[in-house]
Amino acid sequence: MKVSKLILSFVLSVTLFTQVLSAQIASTGAVLGQSTMVSSKEKLVQIISREDVAKRFQELGVDSKAIEARVASMTDEEASTIAHQIDTLPAGADAGASILGAIVLIFIVLLITDILGVTKVFNFTKPIN
Template sequence: MNRKNRLIAMCVAASLSYAGALQSAQAALIGTEQVAAAQGVVSADAQAAQQRAHVLSFLDRADVAAGLAERGVSVDAARARVNSLTDAEVAQLAHTIDTAPAGADSILGVLVFIFVLLLVTDILGLTKVFPFTRSVR
């Protein structure tokens, strides 16, 4: 048994000496702002300011200024109105500006719709516009 106790004591001593060589961990509190900045999260105030700046930069465009002048609205009056909007209204307006289709998109869509409509009516035998179609009648 003496040999067994000696082996156990040596294992415990080796374990304790190894545990003493390990680094201790340091822990500190991290603020919410630091975590949000690290993950790229923007606060609501900063996001509202970015959207307001986006809408105001949209008013700087020459075609927008010309359109406002054509309707009798000055750019300064439009800027004052944008500055008086709530954050939710500015967010909705910025979303509308970003997702509004360009004028050419709607014309192209209408032309494709008319082409498909005439093609279907040609195939059904109601019209004869395209010479490359055969009527089902």
């Protein structure tokens, strides 16, 4: 029983303290330590002019020129607020990996507890004792 508690506590401690890492392409400016300051309005215009964003606006029936006119009429504070929200909101691409990781973790924990004889969830395992 002490061995099963030890293994279970080790597995849980390892999984609780792991961090999710993400890789990004480093720009030349970031590598050299140079910062390029872009105003919030310019950043919004760059986002609006992207092909996928413009296509989505067309699907919704919104003219891209009207959007550019609205961005131009925004105050600097409004533009910076929207640009900050765009930068900080999650993209949503990691949800599937998180769910899959949780399912795999639960499976491994149940498998270990089945092998140790603590639970009996899977028919294909045989307890150690």
